[in-house]
Amino acid sequence: QKEVEQNSGPLSVPEGAIASLNCTYSDRVSQSFFWYRQYSGKSPELIMSIYSNGDKEDGRFTAQLNKASQYVSLLIRDSQPSDSATYLCAVRPSGGSYIPTFGRGTSLIVHP
Amino acid sequence: NAGVMQNPRHLVRRRGQEARLRCSPMKGHSHVYWYRQLPEEGLKFMVYLQKENIIDESGMPKERFSAEFPKEGPSILRIQQVVRGDSAAYFCASSPQGKTDTQYFGPGTRLTVL
Numbered sequence: 001q002k003e004v005e006q007n008s009g010p011l012s013v014p015e016g017a018i019a020s021l022n023c024t025y026s027d028r029v030s031q032s033f034f035w036y037r038q039y040s041g042k043s044p045e046l047i048m049s050i051y052s053n054g055d056k057e058d059g060r061f062t063a064q065l066n067k068a069s070q071y072v073s074l075l076i077r078d079s080q081p082s083d084s085a086t087y088l089c090a091v092r093p094s095g096g097s098y099i100p101t102f103g104r105g106t107s108l109i110v111h112p
Numbered sequence: 113n114a115g116v117m118q119n120p121r122h123l124v125r126r127r128g129q130e131a132r133l134r135c136s137p138m139k140g141h142s143h144v145y146w147y148r149q150l151p152e153e154g155l156k157f158m159v160y161l162q163k164e165n166i167i168d169e170s171g172m173p174k175e176r177f178s179a180e181f182p183k184e185g186p187s188i189l190r191i192q193q194v195v196r197g198d199s200a201a202y203f204c205a206s207s208p209q210g211k212t213d214t215q216y217f218g219p220g221t222r223l224t225v226l
Contacts, residue, residue, distance in 0.1 A: 004154075008152075032213050034213065042219070042220075043203055043217040043218060043219050043220050044155065044203070044217050045217070046214075046215070046216070049213070049214075088154060088155065092212075092213045097160055097167055097168035097212065098212045098213065099145065099157050099160055099168060099212060100157075100212075100213060100215075101157070102147075102154040102155040102156075102157075103154050104152070104153055104154035105154055
């Protein structure tokens with residue numbers, strides 16, 4: 001059973017701070033990793049994908065991948081109240097039909 | 113440039129009735145995926161379809177659930193004889209040919225079983 005684990009939170013940070021969201025996965029040979037943002041009552045929206053070890057930056061978002069530790073994280077710099085949402089980590093397996101496995105998500109609250 | 117469309121957005125059924133959920137993928141997308149999300153839980157994969165073909169149904173319950181993606185028209189997720197435990201948000205996603213990890217989600221159908 002391939003698993004993707006996230007702390008459910010909520011993670012509460014003040015406006016302007018860095019929010020750090022973490023995710024671990026069990027399938028050692030996974031190749032593709034994704035972060036989705038889901039506002040309450042809405043559908044998931046892809047915000048970042050990362051495929052190789054290291055950091056990938058896109059605006060205020062940075063995804064970090066460490067395949068040796070089976071760990072992927074998302075950093076949100078200069079957090080805004082509009083970033084308050086649930087962040088889902090998804091990991092694409094190494095075989096089968098390559099459907100990503102989603103974690104349960106971490107709830108982020110950015111307070112003014 | 114319409115995104116993934118799902119209807120109805122909200123569906124209420126009594127126990128034992130049938131629920132039909134529809135999904136139209138983004139223009140140019142030939143792959144459709146169905147997910148279920150229960151309160152406080154993550155997205156659970158149900159089924160992956162291409163036109164007239166089920167590619168992966170490993171997440172589908174063995175009974176009462178079926179899915180199709182006909183040559184013409186939307187993909188349909190059908191739940192027969194619904195029970196209260198079927199109450200959930202059902203999301204459809206689509207992707208272009210050959211890119212199963214680039215999925216775009218529809219707004220979802222919230223199913224409530226009374």
